[in-house]
Amino acid sequence: MSVRRLHSQLRVDHPIDEVFAFFERPGNLDRITPPWMGMRILSADREMREGLEIDYAITPFPHVPSRWRSRITAYDPPNSFTDVQLRGPYARWEHHHAFRADGDGTIVEDDVTYEVPFGRLGDLVEPLLVRPRLRAIFDHRTAAIARLLPGRTAREDAMTVAVAGGTGFVGGGIVDELVRRGEHVVVLTHRPTAARALLPDAVEIRAADVNGDPAQLDAALAGVDALAIALAFPNAPMEDRARGWTYEHVDGDGTVALAAAAARAGVGRLVYISGAGAAEHADRHWFRAKWRAEQAVRSSGITYTIIRPTWIYGPGDVSLNRFLGFARWLPFVPLTGSGSQLLAPVFIDDVGRLAADSLREPAAADQVFELGGPETFTMRQIVAIALQVAGRRRPILPAPSSLLRLGAQVIQHLPGRMLTPDGVDFVNQPATVDIGPLLAAMPRRLTPLREGLGTYLAPGRSGARPAIR
Numbered sequence: 001m002s003v004r005r006l007h008s009q010l011r012v013d014h015p016i017d018e019v020f021a022f023f024e025r026p027g028n029l030d031r032i033t034p035p036w037m038g039m040r041i042l043s044a045d046r047e048m049r050e051g052l053e054i055d056y057a058i059t060p061f062p063h064v065p066s067r068w069r070s071r072i073t074a075y076d077p078p079n080s081f082t083d084v085q086l087r088g089p090y091a092r093w094e095h096h097h098a099f100r101a102d103g104d105g106t107i108v109e110d111d112v113t114y115e116v117p118f119g120r121l122g123d124l125v126e127p128l129l130v131r132p133r134l135r136a137i138f139d140h141r142t143a144a145i146a147r148l149l150p151g152r153t154a155r156e157d158a159m160t161v162a163v164a165g166g167t168g169f170v171g172g173g174i175v176d177e178l179v180r181r182g183e184h185v186v187v188l189t190h191r192p193t194a195a196r197a198l199l200p201d202a203v204e205i206r207a208a209d210v211n212g213d214p215a216q217l218d219a220a221l222a223g224v225d226a227l228a229i230a231l232a233f234p235n236a237p238m239e240d241r242a243r244g245w246t247y248e249h250v251d252g253d254g255t256v257a258l259a260a261a262a263a264r265a266g267v268g269r270l271v272y273i274s275g276a277g278a279a280e281h282a283d284r285h286w287f288r289a290k291w292r293a294e295q296a297v298r299s300s301g302i303t304y305t306i307i308r309p310t311w312i313y314g315p316g317d318v319s320l321n322r323f324l325g326f327a328r329w330l331p332f333v334p335l336t337g338s339g340s341q342l343l344a345p346v347f348i349d350d351v352g353r354l355a356a357d358s359l360r361e362p363a364a365a366d367q368v369f370e371l372g373g374p375e376t377f378t379m380r381q382i383v384a385i386a387l388q389v390a391g392r393r394r395p396i397l398p399a400p401s402s403l404l405r406l407g408a409q410v411i412q413h414l415p416g417r418m419l420t421p422d423g424v425d426f427v428n429q430p431a432t433v434d435i436g437p438l439l440a441a442m443p444r445r446l447t448p449l450r451e452g453l454g455t456y457l458a459p460g461r462s463g464a465r466p467a468i469r
Contacts, residue, residue: 002123003092004131006112008138011105013151019106020078020099022149022201024048029056031197032144034137038065050075053086060089061129091115091122108145110138143315143456147176148200155182159225161359162186162267164210164258166203167195169316170273170309170351171230175203177352178228188220210254211244217261226269226359227262229255229297236318237286237426238417247289255293259300269359270302273351276310276370276433286426294368303365305358307351310372310431313449314348315456319427323383324457327394333387337401339380341430344372347452353444363441370433374446379428385449390457401428 012019022028026046030039038059045052049072056068068088075081078099085093092115100107116122116130161178165171166187178185179200188208189195195205208220210231221227231254233245240246255272262270278290297304313320326333354371358364377385383396405421412420435446 002115002126004114004116004126006110006114006131006134006138008110008142010108010142010145011102012108012145012149013105014149015104016078016099016101016106019108019149023097023099023108024077024081026054028148031148032141034140037137042067048072048075048081058088061133064089089117091117150176150179150200150202153180153182158182158184159359160184160186160223161226161228162188162206162221162224163228163230164188164208164254165230165232165273167191167198168230168232169314169318170232170312170348171228172198172316173314173348173352174228174230174273174355175199177349177356179203181356183356186220186224188217210257211249214257214261217257218264221261221265221267224262224265224267226271227258227267228271228273228355228359229258229293230273230355231255231258235417238412238420238423240417247286251286252289252292256296259293259296259302262302263300267302270297270300270304271355271358272297272304272306273355274306274308276308276372276431277429278308284425284429285422305355305364305366306368307354307358308368308370308433309346309351310433311343311345312348312351313345313452317348320345320382320386324386324390324392327387327390327392330394332395332397333383335380335383335396335398336404336424337379337428338398339383339396340378341428342376342432343379343382343430344374344376344432344435345382345449345452346371346373347447347449349452349455350444350446354438354442357442357444361442367441369438369441370435371438372431372433372435372446373449373452374435375449376432377449382449386453386457389450389453391459 026041026048030041033039040057042055042057052072054070057065058068059065066089069086070083071086073082073084080096080098082094082096092113094113096111098109116126161183163171163175163185166175167189175185175187179202186204186206187195187199188206190207190209192205192207199205206220208217210217231250233250235245259270272293274290274294275287277287278294279287280291282288282291294306297306311319323333351371380396387394401424404424408419408421408424411418
């Protein structure tokens with residue numbers, strides 16, 4: 001067995017005492033570990049010290065669940081600590097964490113020494129299976145730390161901004177941007193414990209069910225200056241009426257309830273993330289639901305901005321990444337339909353920036369902005385470009401929409417509801433808009449597709465933004 005080494009280094013924009021305190025807490029480990037690792041800490045004793053032993057449940061390789069026991073063999077706060085595998089999937093694993101002050105920030109260095117099991121066979125597969133997976137873990141870790149320990153911006157006029165849907169893909173992008181700008185961010189969620197693992201420690205979490213007790217919403221919005229609404233339901237766009245996971249109930253009813261509560265609470269600014277195509281008599285029920293939500297926002301009496309984005313992409317999205325996921329285990333990428341529909345995909349960071357701007361800019365007051373990317377492509381072209389950026393070669397195979405809808409009639413009744421007939425229609429719809437009025441009122445640069453994809457799909461990059469919703 002050969003001894004392997006892995007080195008990683010990053011700079012965190014916080015003092016060394018704060019950074020060390022974050023890393024030494026075992027409970028933070030699952031916050032910076034990719035969700036596909038399935039990590040769970042099993043030990044009740046988590047007081048960091050030399051000699052501490054911690055048990056984990058993990059899935060280090062696909063479909064290979066395992067247990068991991070580690071021991072802290074050295075502990076020198078705030079400079080370093082070392083953990084060693086006592087039991088686990090590796091023949092040897094030693095991980096040394098080092099911290100050193102760098103001005104107002106901290107340099108974090110990781111040095112891992114490891115050996116894979118199974119002798120020569122293990123050495124043969126290590127470059128193909130083990131090392132790329134370790135690199136992916138550390139890439140995810142780097143991106144997660146950037147989110148959980150963002151650079152701090154001092155702002156004397158910081159607003160208290162509540163984000164409804166802040167644990168989802170779009171709402172999370174808005175949270176990230178507001179935190180970067182130094183606003184005091186409050187996330188409203190009906191799953192506060194799960195939300196804590198995803199959000200920076202500086203973000204305040206308040207329990208709130210938008211379809212629940214109005215008194216709870218009133219309490220959650222107390223002292224809030226502005227509200228951003230970006231509601232979403234699990235597994236969107238695959239609705240589940242039995243659970244209330246529908247556009248009508250979540251986007252429609254939820255936004256109506258939030259707008260009314262915001263008015264009662266005296267909230268001063270309101271941003272609602274709608275959708276390109278929202279209209280009173282739209283053919284699709286999801287657009288009619290968003291129109292009803294827009295009407296509630298307009299009639300709330302609060303200064304508002306309604307943003308109608310096209311197809312939003314980025315780390316953690318459930319649209320483009322769903323297609324790319326096929327490339328990991330299939331020799332081709334299937335399309336739902338011909339892939340000829342035209343789209344102007346917009347990067348999640350652009351959505352977050354516009355939402356944050358709209359909470360302050362006078363030009364955004366009582367406006368409806370259509371938002372799309374600066375380029376228009378077919379769906380097939382978008383998937384092809386994403387595969388190129390990710391460094392994957394896969395043929396793209398279209399599937400007849402009629403056949404998919406027929407199959408979805410059965411699949412929708414299976415656990416997980418991976419596909420529904422309406423979901424096929426949602427994915428296949430075109431999405432282009434006129435961004436001229438937006439750029440005239442609020443000039444900005446919108447991110448080209450390849451540039452946006454490169455921030456998280458290019459080899460060595462990771463977005464690290466799962467969503468719980």
